[in-house]
Amino acid sequence: MELQFLGTGAGMPSKIRNTSAAVLNLSAEGEGYWLFDCGEATQHQILHTNLKPRKITKIFITHLHGDHIYGLPGLIGSRSFLGGDERLDIYGPSGLDEWLETTLRITKVHLNYALGIHEIGEGFVFEDEKFRVSAKSLQHVIPCLGYRIEQKELPGKLLIDKAVVAGVPKGPLLKQLKDGKDVTLEDGRVVRSEDVTGDPEKGFTVAILGDTSYCLAAVELARGADILVHEATFDTETGNLAREYGHSTIGDAALVAKQAGVKVLIANHISARFMPSDLAKLKEQGEAIFPVLHIAEDFARFEWRDGEVIRLEEF
Amino acid sequence: MELQFLGTGAGMPSKIRNTSAAVLNLSAEGEGYWLFDCGEATQHQILHTNLKPRKITKIFITHLHGDHIYGLPGLIGSRSFLGGDERLDIYGPSGLDEWLETTLRITKVHLNYALGIHEIGEGFVFEDEKFRVSAKSLQHVIPCLGYRIEQKELPGKLLIDKAVVAGVPKGPLLKQLKDGKDVTLEDGRVVRSEDVTGDPEKGFTVAILGDTSYCLAAVELARGADILVHEATFDTETGNLAREYGHSTIGDAALVAKQAGVKVLIANHISARFMPSDLAKLKEQGEAIFPVLHIAEDFARFEWRDGEVIRLEEF
Ligand SMILES: [Zn+2]
Ligand SMILES: [Zn+2]
Numbered sequence: 001m002e003l004q005f006l007g008t009g010a011g012m013p014s015k016i017r018n019t020s021a022a023v024l025n026l027s028a029e030g031e032g033y034w035l036f037d038c039g040e041a042t043q044h045q046i047l048h049t050n051l052k053p054r055k056i057t058k059i060f061i062t063h064l065h066g067d068h069i070y071g072l073p074g075l076i077g078s079r080s081f082l083g084g085d086e087r088l089d090i091y092g093p094s095g096l097d098e099w100l101e102t103t104l105r106i107t108k109v110h111l112n113y114a115l116g117i118h119e120i121g122e123g124f125v126f127e128d129e130k131f132r133v134s135a136k137s138l139q140h141v142i143p144c145l146g147y148r149i150e151q152k153e154l155p156g157k158l159l160i161d162k163a164v165v166a167g168v169p170k171g172p173l174l175k176q177l178k179d180g181k182d183v184t185l186e187d188g189r190v191v192r193s194e195d196v197t198g199d200p201e202k203g204f205t206v207a208i209l210g211d212t213s214y215c216l217a218a219v220e221l222a223r224g225a226d227i228l229v230h231e232a233t234f235d236t237e238t239g240n241l242a243r244e245y246g247h248s249t250i251g252d253a254a255l256v257a258k259q260a261g262v263k264v265l266i267a268n269h270i271s272a273r274f275m276p277s278d279l280a281k282l283k284e285q286g287e288a289i290f291p292v293l294h295i296a297e298d299f300a301r302f303e304w305r306d307g308e309v310i311r312l313e314e315f
Numbered sequence: 316m317e318l319q320f321l322g323t324g325a326g327m328p329s330k331i332r333n334t335s336a337a338v339l340n341l342s343a344e345g346e347g348y349w350l351f352d353c354g355e356a357t358q359h360q361i362l363h364t365n366l367k368p369r370k371i372t373k374i375f376i377t378h379l380h381g382d383h384i385y386g387l388p389g390l391i392g393s394r395s396f397l398g399g400d401e402r403l404d405i406y407g408p409s410g411l412d413e414w415l416e417t418t419l420r421i422t423k424v425h426l427n428y429a430l431g432i433h434e435i436g437e438g439f440v441f442e443d444e445k446f447r448v449s450a451k452s453l454q455h456v457i458p459c460l461g462y463r464i465e466q467k468e469l470p471g472k473l474l475i476d477k478a479v480v481a482g483v484p485k486g487p488l489l490k491q492l493k494d495g496k497d498v499t500l501e502d503g504r505v506v507r508s509e510d511v512t513g514d515p516e517k518g519f520t521v522a523i524l525g526d527t528s529y530c531l532a533a534v535e536l537a538r539g540a541d542i543l544v545h546e547a548t549f550d551t552e553t554g555n556l557a558r559e560y561g562h563s564t565i566g567d568a569a570l571v572a573k574q575a576g577v578k579v580l581i582a583n584h585i586s587a588r589f590m591p592s593d594l595a596k597l598k599e600q601g602e603a604i605f606p607v608l609h610i611a612e613d614f615a616r617f618e619w620r621d622g623e624v625i626r627l628e629e630f
Contacts, residue, residue, distance in 0.1 A: 012393050013359050019389075040389040041356035044328050066422045070389045074334075074355040077381055078327045099421045106414045107381045108457055142423055 001026060001151070001204055001304040002312075003227065005268060005296040006045040007037075010233045010247075011067050014272040017298055018045055019067035022208060022229065022268070024149065025051070029130060032057035032086075035075075036147065036208045036229075042071035043078050049299065054084030058126070060133070061092025062210025063144035064099070073103045080111045089116040091125055091135075093143045120145070130203075136221050138212035140246040145210055146221045151203025155180055163196040204304045207262070211269065213243060214252035222260035227302065227309055230256055231269035232295070236285050238273070250282050254289035264309040268296045316341060316466075316519055316619045317627075318542065320583060320611040321360040322352075325548045325562075326382050329587040332613055333360055334382035337523065337544065337583070339464065340366070344445055347372035347401075350390075351462065351523045351544075357386035358393050364614065369399030373441070375448070376407030377525025378459035379414070388418045395426045404431040406440055406450075408458045435460070445518075451536050453527035455561040460525055461536045466518025470495055478511040519619045522577070526584060528558060529567035537575035542617065542624055545571055546584035547610070551600050553588075565597050569604035579624040583611045 002025040009017030019039025026034060033056045035042075046053060053075060061069055072090070079088065090096065097117045104111075118125075122145075125133040130152055135145045158178040168174060168191055173183045182192045207222040208229040222228040230253035234242040239249045248256075250267055257265035267286065274282060279295055286293045294302070294311060301312040317340040324332030334354025341349060348371045350357075361368060368390060376384055387405070394403065405411065412432045419426075433440075437460075440448040445467055450460045473493040483489060483506055488498045497507045522537040523544040537543040545568035549557040554564045563571075565582055572580035582601065589597060594610055601608045609617070609626060616627040 041359050044356050047330050064422050074385045095421045102417045106410045107379050
């Protein structure tokens with residue numbers, strides 16, 4: 001799993017931060033990419049990465065402010081033009097369907113793939129064999145969702161030595177054991193998968209939140225997560241603005257991370273009032289509350305590998 | 316008058332050409348900026364110029380394909396956020412009002428200025444003391460307009476020597492004569508403005524067209540213009556695609572320029588299939604038909620000064 005930020009600014013684009021978008025790259029897990037929010041010019045940002053629009057299989061929208069959705073129509077159209085022919089599902093709050101339907105109709109967009117638009121509220125969002133996604137309502141000036149993405153337990157690794165000792169020949173039987181199926185050998189003996197595989201491994205959990213003031217729903221969504229992506233539009237000194245406009249300070253984000261017991265906090269949705277030289281101070285304010293904290297820049301990439309979160313340097 | 320291109324690509328953004336937008340900067344003429352089309356990320360392009368969104372007073376939309384309008388909602392909202400409080404008028408084909416109304420309502424955009432949305436067809440679009448704008452239907456796969464912007468005759472320059480000889484003292488009376496008003500001197504003599512001002516000067520005419528195949532309406536819109544902005548999505552070799560998708564080759568654009576007798580042709584809406592190294596050939600194909608031709612790049616600027624069109628080098 002890799003998480004790449006395409007837009008980490010607040011409200012409006014600036015020269016260094018685009019409006020909100022982040023890609024959860026689940027190619028290694030066989031799910032394609034899941035996009036979280038899609039501010040204007042998200043497709044432009046993608047041009048500067050190795051990502052392919054046609055590999056986006058799901059888009060999760062936190063709320064219907066323009067800085068989180070104005071890039072959707074362009075991306076939806078370009079995905080088709082660039083060869084996308086697999087189904088795309090978009091999840092988000094009520095109003096999303098009317099807006100997209102109206103936009104695609106009036107601007108005469110023809111798609112070479114099936115588009116599913118799902119208006120959702122709190123609770124269950126999506127589940128398959130490998131993942132479970134749920135949502136909760138955050139505290140913003142308009143309805144806004146946070147998402148919790150849980151990878152289900154991974155089957156334990158095949159212990160080849162044990163299997164060989166048990167008499168399993170090299171070949172397809174090993175694959176069956178690895179996939180959790182018991183096998184019968186030529187001499188009639190049964191080898192049970194659980195006897196020749198390790199313990200199931202814990203999958204990752206990522207919470208990706210929309211715009212919000214500090215709230216308990218954020219803590220619940222992030223409980224025990226490997227990564228919490230939480231907005232930090234303001235700093236301590238501008239906390240009054242945060243409360244007035246339904247946003248968080250970096251301290252609010254850190255408090256959620258601490259109370260939820262996450263591994264790593266990644267702050268995004270940074271106000272354009274902060275210059276690059278202000279970020280060290282912002283980081284300090286957060287780290288005073290929760291020490292494992294990154295402030296995301298556009299194109300920043302994070303990898304989850306063997307239970308650890310690594311910030312990738314090249315972007 | 317200055318004309319700056321913000322997006323010169325076709326259909327989708329590329330790394331070097333954004334989707335369509337061009338600014339007619341009429342600050343010197345007291346009209347603010349007029350924007351022609353507004354593809355996604357037009358507000359992002361503006362960040363890399365000296366232009367101020369609040370100075371945009373009118374937006375003219377050629378047609379409702381996404382590569383010409385998906386930047387509108389973001390720009391409309393940011394213009395307000397960036398201090399714009401003067402009225403903004405947007406002109407374009409039927410459907411524009413429903414789309415903008417739906418978009419601004421669902422995404423909860425609050426504006427600190429009056430927004431006028433005008434659905435228009437062929438003919439008169441707008442007129443004031445200084446300008447006249449008219450439109451004609453072009454030939455595209457959906458309804459598409461081209462615009463003709465005519466500056467009205469400018470009052471002749473004040474001939475100061477003549478005024479002084481006529482006995483006009485330095486001061487406010489000179490200004491009145493310059494503004495076309497006759498004045499009465501202290502001794503009762505009347506000095507007529509037309510006797511102490513030069514001949515009225517011809518204003519400029521610019522034709523800015525939307526996506527189109529070669530058509531007579533384009534020629535009529537461009538008749539005798541100083542500048543014709545005409546799409547050139549394809550080259551001679553891909554002319555079959557141009558005809559199939561309602562677009563022009565560079566040769567079609569040049570033919571319109573020639574038949575209309577314009578001063579300068581500026582080609583835009585260039586397909587991403589053409590690499591920078593292909594442009595010389597494209598230009599040659601056009602110049603074989605009409606010699607005074609520029610291919611616009613993003614951020615290219617042109618100035619109209621004393622009846623001449625000058626390409627500005629710094630951008
Ligand atoms: Zn936001
Ligand atoms: Zn176009």
